Amino acid sequence: MAAHPTPAVNEPGAYVEKFDRFQKSAHDPSWLHAARQAAMGRFAARGFPTLQDEDWRFTSLAPLAKLPFRPVLKANLGTLASDTLSTLPFAGLQGSCLVFVDGHFAPTLSTIAASGDAIRIGSLAQVLNTSPALLEPRLSPSAPDGETPFAALNAAFFQDGAFVHLPPQHVLPEPVHAVFISAAASAGSTAHPRNLILAEAGSRMTFVETHVSLAGAGHLTNAVTELAVGDGAQVEHVKFQDQGRQAFHLATLRSTLGRDSRLRVHSIATGARLSRNNIDTRLAGPGLECLLNGLYLTRGEQLADHHMTVDHAEPRGASHEYFNGILADRSKGVFHGRILVRPGAQQTDAKQTNKNLLLSDEATVNTKPQLEIYADDVRCTHGATVGQLNAESIFYCRARGIGLETARHMLIHAFAGEIIGRILHAGVREELDRLIWQRLEQHPLVGQPHAPHP
Amino acid sequence: MNSPILEILNLSAGVGDKQILKGIDLTIRPGEVHAIMGPNGSGKSTLAAVLAGRDGYTVQGGQVRYLGRDLLEFAPEERAREGLFLAFQYPVEIPGVNSTYFLKAACNELRKHKGQPELDAMEFLELVKDKMKLLHLPEDLLKRPVNEGFSGGEKKRNEIFQMAVLEPRLAVLDETDSGLDIDALKVVANGVNKLKHAQNAQLVITHYQRLLNYIVPDFVHVLRDGRIVKSGGKELALELEEKGYDWITRPEPAAL
Numbered sequence: 001m002a003a004h005p006t007p008a009v010n011e012p013g014a015y016v017e018k019f020d021r022f023q024k025s026a027h028d029p030s031w032l033h034a035a036r037q038a039a040m041g042r043f044a045a046r047g048f049p050t051l052q053d054e055d056w057r058f059t060s061l062a063p064l065a066k067l068p069f070r071p072v073l074k075a076n077l078g079t080l081a082s083d084t085l086s087t088l089p090f091a092g093l094q095g096s097c098l099v100f101v102d103g104h105f106a107p108t109l110s111t112i113a114a115s116g117d118a119i120r121i122g123s124l125a126q127v128l129n130t131s132p133a134l135l136e137p138r139l140s141p142s143a144p145d146g147e148t149p150f151a152a153l154n155a156a157f158f159q160d161g162a163f164v165h166l167p168p169q170h171v172l173p174e175p176v177h178a179v180f181i182s183a184a185a186s187a188g189s190t191a192h193p194r195n196l197i198l199a200e201a202g203s204r205m206t207f208v209e210t211h212v213s214l215a216g217a218g219h220l221t222n223a224v225t226e227l228a229v230g231d232g233a234q235v236e237h238v239k240f241q242d243q244g245r246q247a248f249h250l251a252t253l254r255s256t257l258g259r260d261s262r263l264r265v266h267s268i269a270t271g272a273r274l275s276r277n278n279i280d281t282r283l284a285g286p287g288l289e290c291l292l293n294g295l296y297l298t299r300g301e302q303l304a305d306h307h308m309t310v311d312h313a314e315p316r317g318a319s320h321e322y323f324n325g326i327l328a329d330r331s332k333g334v335f336h337g338r339i340l341v342r343p344g345a346q347q348t349d350a351k352q353t354n355k356n357l358l359l360s361d362e363a364t365v366n367t368k369p370q371l372e373i374y375a376d377d378v379r380c381t382h383g384a385t386v387g388q389l390n391a392e393s394i395f396y397c398r399a400r401g402i403g404l405e406t407a408r409h410m411l412i413h414a415f416a417g418e419i420i421g422r423i424l425h426a427g428v429r430e431e432l433d434r435l436i437w438q439r440l441e442q443h444p445l446v447g448q449p450h451a452p453h454p
Numbered sequence: 455m456n457s458p459i460l461e462i463l464n465l466s467a468g469v470g471d472k473q474i475l476k477g478i479d480l481t482i483r484p485g486e487v488h489a490i491m492g493p494n495g496s497g498k499s500t501l502a503a504v505l506a507g508r509d510g511y512t513v514q515g516g517q518v519r520y521l522g523r524d525l526l527e528f529a530p531e532e533r534a535r536e537g538l539f540l541a542f543q544y545p546v547e548i549p550g551v552n553s554t555y556f557l558k559a560a561c562n563e564l565r566k567h568k569g570q571p572e573l574d575a576m577e578f579l580e581l582v583k584d585k586m587k588l589l590h591l592p593e594d595l596l597k598r599p600v601n602e603g604f605s606g607g608e609k610k611r612n613e614i615f616q617m618a619v620l621e622p623r624l625a626v627l628d629e630t631d632s633g634l635d636i637d638a639l640k641v642v643a644n645g646v647n648k649l650k651h652a653q654n655a656q657l658v659i660t661h662y663q664r665l666l667n668y669i670v671p672d673f674v675h676v677l678r679d680g681r682i683v684k685s686g687g688k689e690l691a692l693e694l695e696e697k698g699y700d701w702i703t704r705p706e707p708a709a710l
């Protein structure tokens with residue numbers, strides 16, 4: 001392939017220049033200053049991934065590269081009416097709600113439900129101001145394994161995000177909901193949310209992360225969420241990426257799991273022109289269990305990419321991955337499932353399934369497992385399917401008097417329901433079910449017959 | 455009053471260019487039970503499929519009249535709403551679709567079609583309770599996805615249970631006896647018999663005479679290579695059981 005000259009805005013140089021200006025204006029503690037500097041160095045060294053990069057083979061960032069890079073260093077909170085909030089997903093959810101506009105905390109729009117004084121729920125920037133020492137070990141380390149260039153860019157530019165700290169044995173019965181709103185109007189506006197969730201030993205919580213857009217022009221959300229799940233802790237993380245059709249959404253969810261902990265991750269992607277979720281899960285203690293569960297609905301020219309790394313570092317860990325995709329029009333799904341079983345991680349039970357439902361002949365899916373197994377006593381299974389709605393099932397419904405369109409709806413809903421049904425928190429599950437149903441109704445091909453393939 | 459429910463006139467049908475049914479004639483009147491027997495591959499399921507309107511089968515000639523109208527004009531769901539029911543030889547598993555939800559949707563489609571008010575969840579549960587008992591179906595089955603993980607026998611009983619709820623005018627039972635142990639067979643047959651009345655009819659497809667000890671047909675037809683080669687009363691089934699299918703030679707085309 002002929003090498004295209006990269007547009008000037010996309011050269012690391014342009015980012016470095018923005019970064020230098022940003023750093024001059026920031027009043028960071030010196031450790032953070034250094035950490036940002038190092039992270040920017042990593043991004044500059046790697047630049048934008050291209051299709052030649054094995055991890056980005058199916059996801060072209062060319063349309064993003066055409067946008068200018070405009071990190072939103074200060075949010076304009078005044079433009080947002082509080083009744084906008086009531087129309088957003090999970091508006092009625094009990095518990096704390098942290099609202100971020102272009103990556104910045106909006107205290108007047110947020111509600112922090114009363115919690116024991118030991119529990120901290122709020123803005124990362126505030127914690128950085130008041131108790132930076134608490135964050136230093138979390139934010140300063142060098143490049144984590146498998147860091148994407150964009151996670152490095154986030155480490156350089158992040159200013160705020162959700163912060164939750166649950167001391168040992170504390171239980172949060174109601175979820176913490178963080179809403180990220182892209183509102184800035186100019187093309188290329190970029191938010192770098194950084195969330196840090198620390199659930200210490202024996203604690204329990206549900207964290208919901210939604211991403212939406214009010215902005216019409218092309219914009220970027222470049223998010224990183226870190227989840228530290230302590231020994232015996234139980235955490236459910238639900239992400240609903242429902243951004244506008246002009247949005248680019250790049251995100252890393254990095255989880256570290258302690259001994260006997262339970263983590264349930266749900267990644268639901270319905271929005272954005274292009275979305276990429278890197279979900280890196282490190283099973284760092286023995287005997288733990290994690291569920292990685294996801295659903296992507298795409299139509300038009302959308303692309304949804306999930307890039308999973310499950311790192312079994314200790315014995316007796318179980319990881320179960322289930323990802324379903326429903327794709328219409330010329331949209332594209334990408335699933336990459338890497339499972340690493342390190343030497344000594346005996347009795348690992350790793351399972352991975354990726355199922356895709358194509359509602360159009362032009363939709364495409366690239367799905368690829370990548371197993372690297374260095375222990376001998378393991379159970380590792382993977383499977384992927386790409387297909388249309390089952391013609392037999394449709395006929396069975398019709399033979400009972402259920403019309404073709406209703407039958408298709410039922411089956412598609414069921415396919416999505418396999419994923420939604422795994423969300424433990426009832427309120428979150430029901431709301432997501434409703435939202436997904438609504439989004440499916442907007443799918444152009446849900447109700448239309450599709451040539452049966454024998 | 456006694457005009458036929460179903461009239462099949464010289465029906466030939468198949469898949470693509472392949473002809474499977476080669477001129478079937480059959481008339482079913484209210485209150486009648488007909489049995490179709492025949493060896494593997496003779497076209498029994500194909501006949502059921504054509505009646506129910508399954509995709510992929512083409513009618514190459516002849517007519518099917520149902521309640522006086524051209525059945526083949528109607529989409530499968532329209533046939534079902536008009537009271538045609540097919541109990542599948544291989545009931546389909548539909549993961550993720552709850553059995554109660556599914557059957558309630560079906561039931562309400564039929565009610566809407568008849569101009570009756572739809573049933574809500576409570577009313578529907580009331581309706582199905584007795585029918586579950588009739589088929590000896592454990593209640594938790596209804597809470598599971600349609601047919602998913604059901605045993606072979608449960609699937610077949612579930613078909614007849616659906617029939618009991620939907621109360622068809624014409625039920626076509628395709629090998630409902632296969633895969634059933636003797637007790638289940640009796641339960642299913644008993645269910646089918648209870649559902650029979652003067653205004654509806656049943657077309658029972660089976661290999662074995664065994665089922666016909668419990669569901670006693672008024673007429674037995676032998677299907678062979680896409681043709682009905684012999685028709686008779688219930689004693690024909692016994693004769694077939696004894697002598698096999700081979701004693702019936704295909705009638706010469708001239709004899710038709």
Ligand SMILES: Nc1ncnc2c1ncn2[C@@H]1O[C@H](COP(=O)(O)OP(=O)(O)OP(=O)(O)O)[C@@H](O)[C@H]1O
Nearest residue numbers: 469474492493494495496497498499500501510661
């Ligand atoms: N979709 C199809 N494509 C090709 N051939 C078919 C198809 N459906 C049926 N046939 C063929 O038509 C013939 C009749 O099949 P059918 O299933 O109707 O037989 P049957 O009498 O129900 O048999 P069984 O007793 O085994 O259930 C068989 O030779 C079968 O292979």
Ligand SMILES: [Mg+2]
Nearest residue numbers: 498499543629
């Ligand atoms: Mg058959």
